[in-house]
Amino acid sequence: MKGTIIRLQGGFYDVMTESNQEIRCRARGNFRKRNISPVVGDDVVIQDQEDGTGYILEVEERQNHLVRPPIANIDQAFLLFSVKEPAFSYHLLDRFLVLIESKQIHPIIVLTKMDLLSEEETGPIQEAVARYRDIGYDVIETSTELSDGVDQVRGLFKEKTSVFAGQTGVGKSSLLNAVAPELELATGKISKSLGRGKHTTRHVTLIKLADGLVADTPGFSSLEFPQELEADELRWCFPEFVERHDDCKFRGCVHINEPGCAIKQAVEDGKIASTRYENYVTFMEELNDRKRRY
Ligand SMILES: Nc1nc2c(ncn2[C@@H]2O[C@H](COP(=O)(O)OP(=O)(O)O)[C@@H](O)[C@H]2O)c(=O)[nH]1
Ligand SMILES: [Mg+2]
Ligand SMILES: [Zn+2]
Incomplete structure (x- = not known):
């Protein structure tokens, strides 16, 4: 059976099946060895048992986490x-x-x-x-x-x-x-x-x-950027930059000091909000500082 983990409680995983049934499951013993720790939102394959509980057999690949x-x-x-x-x-x-x-x-x-x-x-x-x-x-x-x-x-x-x-x-x-x-x-x-x-x-x-x-999460407890976000990836997180990226003179342009930057031009022309660009620069510095610290 397939389902989604909706709750973690006291070592159990509550799984909502495709037919809207809630089944309390245990994880298979070898997950720990394989370094898999199922979380809420994971799509799983389960085996149900006679007593109404189940076992998680597989955790499907995550779309994000x-x-x-x-x-x-x-x-x-x-x-x-x-x-x-x-x-x-x-x-x-x-x-x-x-x-x-x-x-x-x-x-x-x-x-x-x-x-x-x-x-x-x-x-x-x-x-x-x-x-x-x-x-x-x-x-x-x-x-x-x-x-x-x-x-x-x-x-x-x-x-x-x-x-x-x-x-x-x-x-x-x-x-x-x-x-x-x-x-x-x-x-x-x-x-x-x-x-x-x-x-x-x-x-x-x-x-x-x-x-x-x-x-039902109380929200994001951390406002820190994810560890895997690199400074030169930041430009892909601003859709209005992505849209104009091909117009920059340099293909690797990160829109900071490069000449012929279409993003800086768009800011000057009022086509990109200056607050957006200023925050971009601030975040970039933050990501660079973080890299320096490690
Ligand atoms: N005037 C007004 N107050 C609101 C509105 N939505 C929430 N609040 C108030 O804002 C406060 C915080 O709301 P809450 O839902 O607990 O915020 P949470 O911490 O994000 O979950 C409460 O006192 C709410 O009554 C709204 O649309 N208008
Ligand atoms: Mg709340
Ligand atoms: Zn640029």
Whole structure:
């Protein structure tokens, strides 16, 4: 039988089979020797037994894999950013986009708490929305207070494995609850009063939701770039750079100091947002520094 691991618990793997049956499994003893440690999201082949439990026989090759949170085979990431409380940040958005692009996961930008914007504050946010839509990104404007954008988010779950990412307090749990009230996830106020520790979920679980699977992860615990991301690979994580890369004079152009760089030209001409390019340069320095340290 084939299925997907949806939960790790006490040494067991809960597997959702293709026929929507949940079977508690053990991993085959030789996985450890073969250096395989199954994670949530892994597609597996299992053997069911008479007592209703099963054994994982094979773990299929992963399409992608995140370390924190530990999860595999993600189709898309909803990147949540509140327009206020906490304030919107171009830097943070670009950082998340690089993280996700470098893992070949499809990003969907979700702006939350749109209801908190005053009239004067909508201008700069609309500019940000336009900037990312121009690049080709999907941007969804939401408010759980006004139920705005909720149906749009729900509609994207179908037949996909999704993760929600974003800083604490941006409204991940609130939006998931709005999409599926039966989840009853704890939101801001409540989880604060419970404090950290016991009540915060440390394990990732995949939940069946709107014909898809979504990770209930509290989000990305690490904003560090993946270890395997090399400085000269960074340019492939900016779609509007990729699109123009062939116009650079040098094939190996990393768009920093090279003459005849089409990217720098596009920034000058206002065709690429300067914030995007500035963040690119900052990230590049960070990746180079990291390399120097090792
Ligand atoms: N005004 C407003 N507040 C929101 C909205 N979404 C979430 N919040 C509030 O933001 C806080 C953090 O939300 P929560 O869902 O717990 O964020 P999480 O940490 O990302 O899961 C809570 O107090 C929510 O009530 C929204 O659309 N509008
Ligand atoms: Mg939450
Ligand atoms: Zn260039």
